[in-house]
Amino acid sequence: MACAMAGKTEGSKTSQAEGGQAKQKLITIQIMGKPHDVPADATIMGAIEYAGHQIIRGAGCREGYCGACATIYRLPGDHKIQTGLACMTMVEEGMSLAQVPYVPAEKAIYDIEKLKPNVSAIQEMYPSVFRCVACNTCTKSCPQGLQVMDYVQAAKRGDIAMVMDLSFDCVVCGMCMLRCPAEITQPLVGILAKRLYGRYLRKDSPELAERVKAVEEGAYDTEYAELMSMSREALSKRYYARDTE
Numbered sequence: 001m002a003c004a005m006a007g008k009t010e011g012s013k014t015s016q017a018e019g020g021q022a023k024q025k026l027i028t029i030q031i032m033g034k035p036h037d038v039p040a041d042a043t044i045m046g047a048i049e050y051a052g053h054q055i056i057r058g059a060g061c062r063e064g065y066c067g068a069c070a071t072i073y074r075l076p077g078d079h080k081i082q083t084g085l086a087c088m089t090m091v092e093e094g095m096s097l098a099q100v101p102y103v104p105a106e107k108a109i110y111d112i113e114k115l116k117p118n119v120s121a122i123q124e125m126y127p128s129v130f131r132c133v134a135c136n137t138c139t140k141s142c143p144q145g146l147q148v149m150d151y152v153q154a155a156k157r158g159d160i161a162m163v164m165d166l167s168f169d170c171v172v173c174g175m176c177m178l179r180c181p182a183e184i185t186q187p188l189v190g191i192l193a194k195r196l197y198g199r200y201l202r203k204d205s206p207e208l209a210e211r212v213k214a215v216e217e218g219a220y221d222t223e224y225a226e227l228m229s230m231s232r233e234a235l236s237k238r239y240y241a242r243d244t245e
């Protein structure tokens with residue numbers, strides 16, 4: 001979950017990179033109500049750090065995966081509160097922003113073995129779902145571009161597979177919960193659906209079983225040993241050069 005930056009170290013307004021290199025284009029933004037000149041091509045996270053703040057919480061992966069850096073902001077002349085991940089959202093002239101430290105939410109405690117993969121689990125664990133007024137605010141506030149309202153509607157119908165599918169890329173940043181007028185805890189509903197799906201609905205995968213068997217039989221031991229012996233730098237290079245879908 002997210003948290004804000006803490007402890008400003010020292011001001012660092014400048015328009016010229018160190019070492020006499022080319023000038024950077026700066027723009028002025030408001031960070032927690034105070035104006036700062038920051039590089040025009042910075043992410044919000046980069047701008048916060050450029051301004052001299054140390055982010056001690058509210059940053060994790062720095063690549064849009066962990067959801068730790070939820071941020072709200074407004075742009076000049078726009079009444080709307082915008083939401084974004086600080087590590088992925090670029091600054092804009094006149095932007096006024098604050099990081100969201102944490103969005104409280106009551107997590108239901110359940111024994112997955114005692115639930116059924118249908119609407120009864122939703123009714124029992126997250127009845128707030130049925131307060132949804134279909135305003136779509138959750139979808140509009142999702143920095144991942146997920147169809148949040150659609151999966152809330154699917155939860156109301158007990159369509160667990162659809163909830164799992166539509167919420168799959170949720171990073172639990174909490175922005176939908178924060179903006180929801182019905183005070184639904186959407187990410188937690190998504191997590192419940194994923195667990196129900198995994199426990200009851202997923203099809204067996206012969207490919208996975210085969211791969212697990214190969215791992216257990218030591219088919220990858222040499223490669224693991226090689227990875228474990230690599231430096232962080234070499235590991236990082238290998239990681240980013242990997243084949244991805």
Ligand code: FES
Nearest residue numbers: 060061062067087
């Ligand atoms: S730091 Fe992980 S999503 Fe931004």
